[in-house]
Amino acid sequence: xxxxxxxxxxxxxxxxxxxxxxxxxxxxxxxxxxxxxxxxxxxxxxxxxxxxxxxxxxxxxxxxxxxxxxxxxxxxxxxxxxxxxxxxxxxxxxxxxxxxxxxxxxxxxxxxxxxxxxxxxxxxxxxxxxxxxxxxxxxxxxxxxxxxxxxxxxxxxxxxxxxxxxxxxxxxxxxxxxxxxxxxxxxxxxxxxxxxxxxxxxxxxxxxxxxxxxxxxxxxxxxxxxxxxxxxxxxxxxxxxxxxxxxxxxxxxxxxxxxxxxxxxxxxxxxxxxxxxxxxxxxxxxxxxxxxxxxxxxxxxxxxxxxxxxxxxxxxxxxxxxxxxxxxxxxxxxxxxxxxxxxxxxxxxxxxxxxxxxxxxxxxxxxxxxxxxx
Amino acid sequence: xxxxxxxxxxxxxxxxxxxxxxxxxxxxxxxxxxxxxxxxxxxxxxxxxxxxxxxxxxxxxxxxxxxxxxxxxxxxxxxxxxxxxxxxxxxxxxxxxxxxxxxxxxxxxxxxxxxxxxxxxxxxxxxxxxxxxxxxxxxxxxxxxxxxxxxxxxxxxxxxxxxxxxxxxxxxxxxxxxxxxxxxxxxxxxxxxxxxxxxxxxxxxxxxxxxxxxxxxxxxxxxxxxxxxxxxxxxxxxxxxxxxxxxxxxxxxxxxxxxxxxxxxxxxxxxxxxxxxxxxxxxxxxxxxxxxxxxxxxxxxxxxxxxxxxxxxxxxxxxxxxxxxxxxxxxxxxxxxxxxxxxxxxxxxxxxxxxxxxxxxxxxxxxxxxxxxxxxx
Numbered sequence: 001x002x003x004x005x006x007x008x009x010x011x012x013x014x015x016x017x018x019x020x021x022x023x024x025x026x027x028x029x030x031x032x033x034x035x036x037x038x039x040x041x042x043x044x045x046x047x048x049x050x051x052x053x054x055x056x057x058x059x060x061x062x063x064x065x066x067x068x069x070x071x072x073x074x075x076x077x078x079x080x081x082x083x084x085x086x087x088x089x090x091x092x093x094x095x096x097x098x099x100x101x102x103x104x105x106x107x108x109x110x111x112x113x114x115x116x117x118x119x120x121x122x123x124x125x126x127x128x129x130x131x132x133x134x135x136x137x138x139x140x141x142x143x144x145x146x147x148x149x150x151x152x153x154x155x156x157x158x159x160x161x162x163x164x165x166x167x168x169x170x171x172x173x174x175x176x177x178x179x180x181x182x183x184x185x186x187x188x189x190x191x192x193x194x195x196x197x198x199x200x201x202x203x204x205x206x207x208x209x210x211x212x213x214x215x216x217x218x219x220x221x222x223x224x225x226x227x228x229x230x231x232x233x234x235x236x237x238x239x240x241x242x243x244x245x246x247x248x249x250x251x252x253x254x255x256x257x258x259x260x261x262x263x264x265x266x267x268x269x270x271x272x273x274x275x276x277x278x279x280x281x282x283x284x285x286x287x288x289x290x291x292x293x294x295x296x297x298x299x300x301x302x303x304x305x306x307x308x309x310x311x312x313x314x315x316x317x318x319x320x321x322x323x324x325x326x327x328x329x330x331x332x333x334x335x336x337x338x339x340x341x342x343x344x345x346x347x348x349x350x351x352x353x354x355x356x357x358x359x360x361x362x363x364x365x366x367x368x369x370x371x372x373x374x
Numbered sequence: 375x376x377x378x379x380x381x382x383x384x385x386x387x388x389x390x391x392x393x394x395x396x397x398x399x400x401x402x403x404x405x406x407x408x409x410x411x412x413x414x415x416x417x418x419x420x421x422x423x424x425x426x427x428x429x430x431x432x433x434x435x436x437x438x439x440x441x442x443x444x445x446x447x448x449x450x451x452x453x454x455x456x457x458x459x460x461x462x463x464x465x466x467x468x469x470x471x472x473x474x475x476x477x478x479x480x481x482x483x484x485x486x487x488x489x490x491x492x493x494x495x496x497x498x499x500x501x502x503x504x505x506x507x508x509x510x511x512x513x514x515x516x517x518x519x520x521x522x523x524x525x526x527x528x529x530x531x532x533x534x535x536x537x538x539x540x541x542x543x544x545x546x547x548x549x550x551x552x553x554x555x556x557x558x559x560x561x562x563x564x565x566x567x568x569x570x571x572x573x574x575x576x577x578x579x580x581x582x583x584x585x586x587x588x589x590x591x592x593x594x595x596x597x598x599x600x601x602x603x604x605x606x607x608x609x610x611x612x613x614x615x616x617x618x619x620x621x622x623x624x625x626x627x628x629x630x631x632x633x634x635x636x637x638x639x640x641x642x643x644x645x646x647x648x649x650x651x652x653x654x655x656x657x658x659x660x661x662x663x664x665x666x667x668x669x670x671x672x673x674x675x676x677x678x679x680x681x682x683x684x685x686x687x688x689x690x691x692x693x694x695x696x697x698x699x700x701x702x703x704x705x706x707x708x709x710x711x712x713x714x715x716x717x718x719x720x721x722x723x724x725x726x727x728x729x730x731x732x733x734x735x736x737x738x739x740x741x742x743x744x745x746x747x748x749x750x751x
Binding site for chain 1 (some may be wrong): 634644665666
């Protein structure tokens with residue numbers, strides 16, 4: 001799709017508690033091998049969109065490091081582009097550091113004659129979505145703005161608390177937006193994926209600062225829907241997860257460990273590869289005493305101990321006599337002999353030397369911050 | 375200013391003794407160690423030496439290999455002033471000609487070398503497993519001012535008659551070269567790694583090309599001619615792990631030597647410099663299911679283990695189904711082991727599916743190769 005630019009919105013995201021204290025959710029490790037932005041970028045790339053702008057709010061170092069070269073996600077880095085968009089003025093004025101002001105700072109792509117549509121994609125919704133289908137429906141609808149929505153029967157789930165809820169009329173336009181307080185089980189959730197006709201977006205962005213300089217894209221869409229424009233609802237029927245807390249992160253990760261023969265379901269679809277920056281790590285070495293089951297293990301790990309129902313990221317070492325259960329271990333962490341972890345999320349570069357037990361619970365996993373020596 | 379070195383990697387051989395493994399791919403493209411291909415070792419060694427110009431001479435089933443080499447990005451040869459290019463035989467004004475030997479392969483690419491205008495040419499074989507940098511060898515070559523320096527490794531006296539053997543004097547100056555001697559007088563075996571001063575090499579290749587009796591081989595022709603002409607040739611002593619994985623048994627053994635239980639100080643350690651670079655596939659994470667066992671194994675990303683694997687090398691996208699037991703085996707990418715199957719001492723070639731309830735090589739000490747066709751029987 002040559003006439004579509006995809007924007008990945010890192011402004012309007014959730015946070016995962018302590019996990020995202022020093023990094024955005026976009027570059028947070030997931031399933032040992034990925035970062036959340038990989039799923040969004042891969043959806044874009046697999047949909048044949050080769051022009052990507054990443055609206056970075058903060059922690060740009062972490063994002064730039066994860067993105068690597070331009071050919072990790074793009075098919076043709078010469079004809080396509082993958083740009084980091086920063087709102088540099090906004091860095092000094094956090095209140096004004098919005099996605100809209102970011103786009104206004106980097107609005108050159110809005111004046112590219114070849115570009116007809118802008119699609120805005122989130123990173124905190126984990127899903128397999130084909131943007132070709134979204135574009136098709138948007139064009140068919142003849143509306144100038146569309147939002148992707150999905151009907152759920154678990155709107156009272158904590159992960160959907162304060163998500164955007166909307167009401168769709170029989171014609172398929174969105175009647176109103178509200179915040180999901182979880183009062184009903186059934187609701188239509190807005191997946192923060194929007195399509196704009198580029199000329200309309202240009203027009204409305206020119207006005208947006210006069211409405212409010214602190215508006216973000218969600219606010220803008222809601223404002224448009226309420227006062228100005230009919231917004232087409234595009235129904236998405238596939239799998240999605242919203243991640244809005246450390247618990248959501250933990251629970252969603254654990255879902256992948258106990259699905260029997262079908263752990264690749266939902267996200268890892270044939271002919272829909274998930275791209276990520278790779279690191280030349282060697283394959284995993286399992287020692288003679290290793291006991292590993294129901295686990296995902298990333299390359300570069302060395303496992304001599306017991307690992308159950310857990311996720312190990314790159315270059316993790318589990319010594320003989322160490323036990324890791326129901327836990328998520330981030331890159332380059334070393335678990336020494338006699339250490340027993342249960343229901344923990346251990347950040348990067350930690351070292352556990354001394355024999356000890358650290359037990360969280362399923363409901364309240366213990367988080368151990370980056371670089372702890374215990 | 376450092377001398378300019380161009381590396382030329384000989385990767386055209388079929389590797390007939392690897393049987394069906396090299397039916398559709400050249401030996402250097404054969405998978406190794408769960409993630410790598412054999413040629414990754416030579417190419418990574420060149421990259422880690424700091425050489426940024428590299429030609430890879432391909433011939434037998436060159437498409438896979440040419441495609442794999444691409445622009446050399448996998449080993450970092452895509453930076454400025456860098457070049458990594460596959461050089462298969464080509465049609466010229468004189469017609470089409472195949473590479474008739476190792477020396478002829480280089481001869482036919484003299485134009486490529488002339489364009490690069492190197493001081494030295496490093497000639498390597500693309501089918502050896504070892505980790506090194508060639509800096510010391512290049513330094514020695516520069517210091518001695520030799521026409522050619524040959525990397526040698528001390529081999530077991532009993533095995534010496536299998537190799538090209540070099541006899542040297544007290545200063546490691548080469549006095550004699552004998553290909554597969556019946557009664558070896560030295561145990562210094564040539565590793566097929568040469569550094570030539572390009573001027574000398576160029577002259578020798580042109581002369582060799584005109585000699586219709588020559589087999590156009592470095593070991594058989596170029597080196598003996600140099601010695602006959604009293605050129606200065608030195609041996610460079612290589613110490614460490616080096617394997618020529620020419621047979622199924624040696625390929626299996628070299629794979630097994632990567633396992634934790636078989637390691638010693640010499641075996642390849644992927645965690646230390648020099649790093650071996652390779653293709654990183656867009657695989658899913660590696661998954662070990664409930665009630666699965668993986669002990670003493672090397673397992674790559676994208677593998678899914680539902681059964682039991684002991685002392686195995688498991689590549690990307692391999693699936694070992696429920697109840698299956700795999701021992702002492704090398705599973706190449708995309709292999710599927712069916713439910714309740716038993717596999718022992720095997721090399722399973724890429725994308726081969728073993729049906730449910732199959733028993734392979736049980737209670738046997740010999741190594742068996744299962745390819746797609748054999749899996750159907």
